[in-house]
Amino acid sequence: MALTFGLMALFLVLGAPLAVTFGLVIFLQMGAFGLSISGLSNIPYEEISSYPLVAIPLFMLTGELMNRSGMAGELIALADLLLRRIRAAFGYITVAASAMMGAITGSSVATVAAIGGIVSPAMAERGYPKGYIASLTSSAGLLGVLVPPSIPLILYGATVGVSISQLFLATLAPALLMSVLFLIVHNALSRRLLKGGVESRPEGGDTLTAGKSKRTIWLEAASALLLPVVILGGIYGGLMTPTEAAAIGCLYAVGVSLLRRLLGSGDFARSFRSAAITGSGILIVIAMTGIFNRAMVLNQVPQDIAMWVATYIESPVAFLLMVNVVLLLVGTFMETNASILLMGPLLAPAAEKFGIDPVHFGIITATNLEIGLLTPPMAANLYVAARAANARLADMLPYLGWFFGAALLGQAIITFVPFVTLWFRYL
Secondary structure, X not given: OHHHHHXXXXXXXXOOOHHHHHHHHHHOOHHHHOOOHHHHHOHHHHHHOOHHHHHHHHHHHHHHHHHHOOHHHHHHHHHHHHHOOOOOXXXXXXXXXXXXXXXXXXXXXXXXXXXXXXXHHHHHHOOOOHHHHHHHHHXXXXXXXXXXXXXXXXXXXXHHOOOHHHXXXXXXXXXXXXXHHHHHHHHHHHHHHOHHHOOOOOOOOOOOOOOOOHHHHHHHHHHHHHHHHHHHHHHHXXXXXXXXXXXXXXHHHHHHHHHOOOOOHHHHHHHHHHHHHHHHHHHHHHHHHHHHHHHHHHXXXXXXXXHHHHHHOOOHHHHHHHHHHHHHHHHHHOOXXXXXXXXXXXXXXXXXXXXXXXXXXXXXXXXXXXXXXXXXXXXXXXXXXXXXXXXXHHHHHHHHHHXXXXXXXXXXXXXXXXXHHHHHHHO
């Protein structure tokens, strides 16, 4: 196994794509793993022909359509209307809008890109430092995965064999917990960053809600707000599976965009193209990870890990501490979806040995790896937020540690207080 993971690290350092890395590592060691090229050939198709995985490109298309149609801006305008009387309101608006956008895109990076591009100029006008703006938007982007639907949780559920609907239910309270922690940090830091703790008034007036009545703002945002209700209401009401809900969400986004004339034919084409490229990239990684995981299973690597853990680690608390450290390190160096596909099947059997609920462990895994989006070198949230705010990473460092600490505190609570994720079991 040392050779396998050594080759993987080498290929990644050399810049090989993730899909190539996973496939090539096993291809070069077929004899050692007792595999043949004919035996490997069917695995990629079997991995991506899973019905639940169809939800991934569908949710991505929904997010693309909502982003390009300008509905993200309408959500922010509504949040501004509701929260503007609060001191340092725009930080609260950013977190609230990120949560709402996460319920549409299912992706952390997509949430940062959509929200950061709109709120960054508005926050700069109100006196916030650029580094702080980028730190807040990148951290709030974590809600893009914690608020269902979540693409990493779909991947975890499909590969480990856990109910995706239960994973979506389990992440509602953690999403609320993280939101509250980020808002507490913003409340504390804004008193130091803003003169008198009060935001400046933008020159020329507020461009987000300029010339719009309250009724207009509500009506414009209603179509975007209704989408999560349709998707999550359908899933939790037992009316549709997550995949069916994703398809309904796509049809809804297309219908609203056509009825409101928010997108032209070129915008539709670009949305479909972008979703197809991104979704195909994820599916290719899934296909090649399937080869890697199949080789691991055939050689009983997950079982060996479970046996090692059961032998040398005596308590669930010690196991969860080890898992948190390992997953944080993996998330630092590897993209979230690939990390889920790699670590989920490897660690889930060991968690089962300690009697840890698989739904609870899925949320622990996804949240841990998602925090890696705030830690270089694979810190996609930081890079996207920095670009949107026109800030440097050095500008973000004085503030980012506070949000990172809040995320770690939230992760600790999620890990060691199972009720936070399994609350629905007690109803």
